Amino acid sequence: xxxxxxxxxxxxxxxxxxxxxxxxxxxxxxxxxxxxxxxxxxxxxxxxxxxxxxxxxxxxxxxxxxxxxxxxxxxxxxxxxxxxxxxxxxxxxxxxxxxxxxxxxxxxxxxxxxxxxxxxxxxxxxxxxxxxxxxxxxxxxxxxxxxxxxxxxxxxxxxxxxxxxxxxxxxxxxxxxxxxxxxxxxxxxxxxxxxxxxxxxxxxxxxxxxxxxxxxxxxxxxxxxxxxxxxxxxxxxxxxxxxxxxxxxxxxxxxxxxxxxxxxxxxxxxxxxxxxxxxxxxxxxxxxxxxxxxxx
Amino acid sequence: xxxxxxxxxxxxxxxxxxxxxxxxxxxxxxxxxxxxxxxxxxxxxxxxxxxxxxxxxxxxxxxxxxxxxxxxxxxxxxxxxxxxxxxxxxxxxxxxxxxxxxxxxxxxxxxxxxxxxxxxxxxxxxxxxxxxxxxxxxxxxxxxxxxxxxxxxxxxxxxxxxxxxxxxxxxxxxxxxxxxxxxxxxxxxxxxxxxxxxxxxxxxxxxxxxxxxxxxxxxxxxxxxxxxxxxxxxxxxxxxxxxxxxxxxxxxxxxxxxxxxxxxxxxxxxxxxxxxxxxxxxxxxxxxxxxxxxxxxxxxxxxxxxxxxxxxxxxxxxxxxxxxxxxxxxxxxxxxxxxxxxxxxxxxxxxxxxxx
Numbered sequence: 001x002x003x004x005x006x007x008x009x010x011x012x013x014x015x016x017x018x019x020x021x022x023x024x025x026x027x028x029x030x031x032x033x034x035x036x037x038x039x040x041x042x043x044x045x046x047x048x049x050x051x052x053x054x055x056x057x058x059x060x061x062x063x064x065x066x067x068x069x070x071x072x073x074x075x076x077x078x079x080x081x082x083x084x085x086x087x088x089x090x091x092x093x094x095x096x097x098x099x100x101x102x103x104x105x106x107x108x109x110x111x112x113x114x115x116x117x118x119x120x121x122x123x124x125x126x127x128x129x130x131x132x133x134x135x136x137x138x139x140x141x142x143x144x145x146x147x148x149x150x151x152x153x154x155x156x157x158x159x160x161x162x163x164x165x166x167x168x169x170x171x172x173x174x175x176x177x178x179x180x181x182x183x184x185x186x187x188x189x190x191x192x193x194x195x196x197x198x199x200x201x202x203x204x205x206x207x208x209x210x211x212x213x214x215x216x217x218x219x220x221x222x223x224x225x226x227x228x229x230x231x232x233x234x235x236x237x238x239x240x241x242x243x244x245x246x247x248x249x250x251x252x253x254x255x256x257x258x259x260x261x262x263x264x265x266x267x268x269x270x271x272x273x274x275x276x277x278x279x280x281x282x283x284x285x286x287x288x289x290x291x292x293x294x295x296x
Numbered sequence: 297x298x299x300x301x302x303x304x305x306x307x308x309x310x311x312x313x314x315x316x317x318x319x320x321x322x323x324x325x326x327x328x329x330x331x332x333x334x335x336x337x338x339x340x341x342x343x344x345x346x347x348x349x350x351x352x353x354x355x356x357x358x359x360x361x362x363x364x365x366x367x368x369x370x371x372x373x374x375x376x377x378x379x380x381x382x383x384x385x386x387x388x389x390x391x392x393x394x395x396x397x398x399x400x401x402x403x404x405x406x407x408x409x410x411x412x413x414x415x416x417x418x419x420x421x422x423x424x425x426x427x428x429x430x431x432x433x434x435x436x437x438x439x440x441x442x443x444x445x446x447x448x449x450x451x452x453x454x455x456x457x458x459x460x461x462x463x464x465x466x467x468x469x470x471x472x473x474x475x476x477x478x479x480x481x482x483x484x485x486x487x488x489x490x491x492x493x494x495x496x497x498x499x500x501x502x503x504x505x506x507x508x509x510x511x512x513x514x515x516x517x518x519x520x521x522x523x524x525x526x527x528x529x530x531x532x533x534x535x536x537x538x539x540x541x542x543x544x545x546x547x548x549x550x551x552x553x554x555x556x557x558x559x560x561x562x563x564x565x566x567x568x569x570x571x572x573x574x575x576x577x578x579x580x581x582x583x584x585x586x587x588x589x590x591x592x593x594x595x596x597x598x599x600x601x602x603x604x605x606x607x608x609x610x611x612x613x614x615x616x617x618x619x620x621x622x623x624x625x626x627x628x629x630x631x632x633x634x635x636x637x638x639x640x641x642x643x644x645x646x647x648x649x650x651x652x
Contacts, residue, residue, distance in 0.1 A: 010501050018494055108333065115333055116536035118518075200493045202518045202537060205331035206363055209488040240491065244498040247481040247648075248448065255482045255651040 006245050014245075016133050017199055019237030021046070021191040021208075023136045025215035026222070026229045027143055028187025033219055034147065035180040036160035036287030040096025041081055042188050043212025044103020049074035049189025050196040051107040054203045057119045057193075066119065067132065067193050074189020075182045077103055082181040086174045089291050100212065108205045115204070119197050132194050137230065139187075144226040156180060160285035163292040173292050188212065221266065223283040235265060322562055324348060325382040326360040327373055329389035329512070330487035336512035337486070337531040337548070338362060341388045341411075344550035351555045355562070363487075366391025374399040378406045384561045386554070387411065389486065390455055396420060407566055409557060412457050414637060418568050423553060426574030427457065428464035428636070429604045430546035430582060431508075432611035433597050434528045435465030437543055437585070438506045439473035440593045441526055448499025449480045450492060450509040450516055454651045456639045458510050463643045464611050465508060468600075470645055479504055480648055489515035500525060517541060526588065533583040544597075545583035553579060572633065576605040612636065617644035 025042050032039050053070025057063050081099045084090045147153035155176065158166040163173045195211070196203050214236055222228035239261055247255060326345050328338035345358050359382070361373050370392045377385050378399055384407045387396045393413040400408045400420045412424040438447050447469060451458050462480060469476045479502065481495045492511050496519040499507060507527035509516045517534045520527035520541040527538060529545025553571065560566040573579035582601055585594045603609035614625030619642040625631060642650060 006502065014494070014497055014501070018490070021490070108331070111333070115335065118521075118537075195490060200489045200515045200518060201522060202489070202514060204335070204489050204513055204515070205333040206487070207489040207513075209485075209490060211490065241494055241498065244481055244483070244491075244495045245502070248479045248495075248498045248502045248504075250479065250648050252649070254649070255484075 006249055011241065011245055015234060015238040015241045017130075018241045019233040020133050020136045021195045021199065022211055022215045022218060022236060023230060023233035024139070024191035024194065025188040025212060026218040026233060027136075027139055027226065028184035028191075029215060029219050030222070030224055030226060030229055031143060031147075031156065031187075032180050032184035033288060034160045034224060034285055035156050035177050036163060036285050036290060036292075037085065037177050037181060038092045038096065038289040039078065039081055039099070039181060039184060040093060040216065041078070041099025041103065041212075042184075042215050043208055043210070044100035044106075045074040045077050045185045045188035046103075046192035046195070046212045046215070047107040047206070047208045048077045048103045048110075049192030050207060051111045051114065051192075051203060052189065053193025054117075054119055054196040055110060055114055057197055058114060058117055061120050063120055063197055066197050067190060070189045070193025070197075071186040072189065074192065075186040077106070078181050078185025078188070079178070081185075082178040085291075086178050086181070089293060092289050092291075104206065111203050111205060117203070119201050130198055132190075132198065140226045140230045147226070157285075160287055163287050163290070167292070167294060173294075177292075188215070191215070217266075221269065224285065225283065232269075235269070239265065320381070321355050321357045322352075322384070322558065323380075323382045324356055324358045324558055324561075325377040325385040326358065327364045327370065327377070327385070327387050327389075327392065328360060328362045329364060329366060329391065331362050332360070334487055334512045335514045335532055335534065335537070338388065338512060339532050340548045341386070341550055344554040345386075347551035348554050348558050352558065352562075356558060364392075367395070370395035371398055375402070378403040382406060384409065384558060384566075390453070390457065391486075407561060412455075416568055416570060421557070421567075421569045421571070423569075423571040423573075424457070425548055425550075425579040426572060427546060427548070427580060428460045428611055429574040429601075430580045431461040431464040432468045432604070433582060433601050434508065434544060434546065435468035436472060436600055437589055437593060437597050438465065438508065438528070439469030439471065439476050441543065441589065442469075442473065442476060442506045444503045444505045445473065445475045445477055446502070446504045447476060447478050447506045447508060448496065448502075448504030449478050450495045450499070450507065450511055451480050451482050452486050452511050453484060454482065454640075456637060459642070459650060460636060460639045461510055462646070463639065466646055467616065467643060468611070478646055480646075482651055483511060485511065487512045489513040492516050493519050496520065496527075497523075514538075526586075529583060535583065540588070542583070542586060543589055544585045547581040547583055549578055549581050552577070572637075574604065575601055576607065618642070619644055619646055 049070035052073025053066045056069025057066025084095045085092050159176050167173050218232045221232045330338040332342045364370050364373050386409045388411045390412045396408050396410045397415050408420045410422050413422050466478050483491050483495050492513050493515040496516040500523050505525045507520045509530045514534045514537040517527050517538040521538040526543050527541045529542050531548050533545045535542045610630040612631035614629040615627045616625045618624045
């Protein structure tokens with residue numbers, strides 16, 4: 001065992017890097033769910049963002065444009081979901097799952113010509129970290145503030161808590177939800193682009209490997225609170241990185257315990273959160289997953 | 297004729313098709329654990345599938361299902377394949393073993409070929425490559441190339457195939473560099489680029505300057521390139537992902553074997569068998585060794601590969617002790633295939649424990 005080989009600052013930096021994709025995706029999904037829409041297509045939007053971002057970065061040579069392209073790709077894909085569920089009133093769970101499958105296939109198709117290429121280096125590092133890490137944290141603060149203290153946040157929450165009442169007050173429920181879904185798609189796309197441009201720097205089919213599902217779980221884990229999403233993302237990402245680092249340092253703890261630690265901590269945190277049952281249920285948007293039509 | 301009758305009975309028994317089916321081309325199915333585009337393990341199996349199509353043309357029809365999780369899902373996919381009239385099905389990951397056996401027992405007329413496993417039946421063959429021969433060669437190179445004396449090893453699951461690879465690489469690295477240390481990280485996945493990248497980063501941050509992987513994606517190679525260190529490709533030539541980083545790669549070439557087995561089915565000579573081929577018949581190949589490797593080391597590595605191919609040298613030749621110091625192979629003794637196939641111990645000098 002050689003714990004001295006682990007530099008805590010470097011470790012924390014790689015923890016932040018590992019957490020950023022799920023953080024971004026989970027933040028987007030949080031806003032979507034706050035408006036009462038359950039989009040299970042996060043994985044599909046992430047991987048679409050990963051390839052769109054990668055392709056744009058390769059074509060333009062600019063990582064910044066790449067991230068923009070990733071966000072756009074995720075948002076455009078999410079608009080399919082928005083159209084199906086908000087206009088045609090399809091089932092949100094089924095549509096979300098279909099969106100994931102569609103996104104995985106679409107990304108593999110777009111990605112055909114980009115396998116084996118290297119993205120342009122993102123260069124600018126602050127404290128050894130790229131700007132996206134800080135953007136992720138900034139986004140947490142922004143969403144927290146917006147949901148809590150702004151008129152926009154109030155409207156979003158109203159739509160998610162009681163769409164009939166929001167409609168009666170004259171808010172365009174469907175339009176607001178579509179906008180939220182597109183925002184969620186953009187965030188997921190951004191998270192995906194972070195994977196393909198910075199964390200792994202390459203494009204591989206299926207490279208998100210379930211990150212979208214972890215992001216979905218994070219939202220519930222965080223009981224729809226932005227700062228808890230940040231905590232949860234660091235916990236999930238952090239434990240993986242810590243686990244790998246401890247193994248590399250040769251710590252004599254059986255790998256099985258290290259691997260299961262994040263599930264154990266998840267259970268522990270969920271138990272702690274749900275101790276106060278009424279508070280936990282209060283946080284869940286009341287209209288989550290329900291259909292809305294102005295006639296009803 | 298025999299196949300025709302067998303097929304027809306099978307089809308009739310399932311109430312699926314008519315005798316017309318027997319006229320159809322031989323149907324060969326594949327299931328892959330990762331995507332075809334992993335540019336590693338599954339990619340090479342798919343290359344083998346394409347080689348079958350090229351060889352037999354219209355006389356065969358091949359299908360594949362990619363990214364099949366190991367476990368219950370594999371059984372579902374295999375059942376579907378067996379029901380849809382496949383004559384021969386290749387299941388290309390260790391974790392498909394039980395699913396293959398279960399489905400095979402239900403479809404005695406469908407032939408199965410399971411890669412890297414050890415369970416066989418009348419209609420289930422197993423095949424694998426002696427990757428450890430390639431690992432011995434890259435271990436030799438790694439021992440010479442490391443300056444920090446730390447080699448990072450990204451391992452997937454603690455199964456004999458992976459443990460054998462670690463042992464073979466370590467043994468030969470240690471021979472040329474007694475101070476070398478192997479840091480093994482178990483990631484418990486075959487394909488998760490992000491996790492493999494994180495593992496590579498963790499190893500490099502802790503001083504490893506040579507990365508070996510026994511996972512399927514090219515992510516570790518990309519990270520090695522990014523950080524300016526060296527690495528070895530796994531299953532495929534990963535030179536595209538690490539033009540400076542890749543020293544060489546162990547390439548799995550399944551095509552000749554796949555073509556043989558399909559031909560056996562067509563001829564009616566297919567029998568359950570256990571195939572384990574190495575460098576000699578070309579099932580294991582090495583990518584061209586990079587110029588970063590000094591010429592003498594390169595020559596030694598090539599000589600070692602040639603000696604293994606010629607049967608003059610066995611990578612596991614004694615004296616070798618187990619990790620706890622008890623003797624395993626005496627001076628000049630060569631490991632038998634049985635022990636190798638079930639290898640569940642580290643050799644002396646490796647630190648850390650094998651997870652259960």
